[in-house]
Every structure is written in C-alpha cells, then in structure tokens.
Amino acid sequence: MASSSLTKPQMRGLLAKRLRFHIVGAFFVPLGVAAFYKFAMTEPRKKAYADFYKTDDSIKDFEEMRKAGIFQSAE
Template sequence: MASSVLTKPQMYGLLAKYLWFHIVGEVVLFWQVAALYKFTGAEPRKKAYTDFYRNYNSMKDFEDMRKTGTFQNAK
C-alpha cells in the first residue's frame, strides 16, 4: 500500500481569499445588471417621454378633457 502525502489545508487568509473572490464577482455582476437596466429600461423610457412631449399640446388636451366632463368646475 503506497502512502501519499496529503497537502495541508489553507488556514491563514482563507476568509480573505473567499471574500475577495465574491466581492469581485458581485461588482462585476452589479455592473452587468446596471448596464442591462440602462439599455433596456431607462433609455427606452426617456425616448418615449421625449417622443410624447415633442408634439404635446396641453391646451388641446385640456379642452378634450373639459368636453368629456372630466372637470366639473371648468366650463
């Protein structure tokens, strides 16, 4: 029976090694999620608001709401 020498387990700095690995991984994941949100959520919303208010006429909208009876005190 051949005996093999087992390597010693790392005891000193083990927590720091694992924390460093997970912190770097979480930072990378954070930036990926932030970029995904920016390009799939925030930018299309900004474009939609810009497109809506480009030709928005508040007086025409007010008159349409007044004619439909939305306002009770505006004649």
C-alpha cells in the same frame, strides 16, 4: 496494503484567497446589473416620455374634455 492518504486542505491564506474572489465579484456583478438596468429600462423609458411630450398638446386635450362635459367648473 497500500494506503491512500488524502491531501491536507489548504488552511493558510484560505480566507484571503476566497475574499479576493468574492470582493471582485461583489464589485462587478452589481456594476453589470446597474448598467443593464440603465440601458435596458431607463433609457427606453426616457425616450418614450420624450416622444410623447414632443407631440402632446395639453390645451387641445383640455378643450376636448371641456366640450365633453367632464369639468363642471370650466364651461
């Protein structure tokens, strides 16, 4: 009868091997997420704010609201 023996699991250095893999992942995954958030979310938002304030005329808006009667103390 042929006995099939299982290979012994690696015990020596197992923690160091797994930590090496997970530390690299724990460094690069958040770095990638932060870069994605910066370029996909904050940069377009900053551009939209800049475009809005290039053409914004707050004095004109105030005068329109004043003429519409929104403000009671600035007649």
